[in-house]
Each structure stands twice: as C-alpha cells, then as structure tokens.
C-alpha cells in the first residue's frame with residue numbers, strides 16, 4: 001500500500017478507536033481522537049522507512065519491530081499507541097496489496113493474504129476503508145472482551161517491575 005493509503009487507514013482507524021475508547025460522542029471522544037491520531041499516523045508511516053534504510057517490506061515489516069515499538073510504552077513510558085499504527089500498516093500491506101511482507105525477517109519469506117488488490121487499483125481506497133472497518137471491529141472486540149487498550153501502561157509496567 002502507498003503512503004496515502006496508510007495515512008487514510010490510520011486517520012479512519014483513529015476516529016473509530018476514539019469512539020471505541022470514549023463512546024460518549026462528546027468532548028471526551030474528540031480528546032481521545034486527538035490523543036491517539038498523531039501517534040497512530042506516525043506508527044503507520046514508520047515501516048516504510050525501510051524504503052530508504054534496509055530492504056523494503058522486510059527490515060521494518062516484521063513482528064520483531066512490532067514487538068520493540070509495542071514495548072516502548074512499558075519500558076520507556078513513551079510512544080503510546082504508535083504500535084497500533086505499525087499493526088495497521090502490516091495488516092494493510094498483508095490484505096490491501098498483492099505483495100506480502102517478511103513477518104519473520106531476517107527470514108526473507110514474504111507472507112500475503114490472497115485477497116489483495118494492486119496498490120495502484122482504483123479500488124485501493126475502498127479496500128482501505130473496508131479493511132479499516134474490520135480493524136475497528138477487531139480492536140473493539142479486544143478492548144471490550146480481552147484487555148483494555150486504554151490502560152495506564154506506566155502503572156502496568158511498575159506493577160511488573162520494569163520501566164525507567
């Protein structure tokens with residue numbers, strides 16, 4: 001997926017997640033969207049840095065990178081919500097385009113789902129919107145039934161005895 005697709009995906013996902021985390025629809029919802037949108041957009045842009053540094057769709061498109069980004073809130077108490085942008089970038093590359101990504105890099109094999117459309121397709125934006133809707137539903141399910149996405153990670157890290 002191209003940069004426009006990733007930004008569109010991240011903005012729509014931020015709005016959807018804003019309503020999931022603060023469903024009131026008033027100021028609290030818009031504050032939540034403001035809080036999470038820039039980190040999610042930044043996270044969604046990050047993996048394609050490997051077009052300039054490393055191998056594209058490999059060096060920054062794998063689960064180890066996701067794990068490192070996701071650990072930052074716990075270890076350093078910063079980069080909250082950026083991991084969601086990285087996740088959504090991977091999902092969009094897996095689902096929204098023909099080529100896959102090397103999820104287990106340095107193993108070079110690229111994984112893809114057989115349902116993608118070419119990034120240049122006129123349907124690319126529509127596919128992005130549909131994928132985003134599924135992502136909002138999936139994150140909402142995790143948030144309501146598994147673990148809150150809006151926990152105080154600093155307190156959590158302290159409870160487990162790490163963090164700086």
Ligand SMILES: [Zn+2]
Pocket residue numbers: 001047048057061089093
């Ligand atoms: Zn990518």
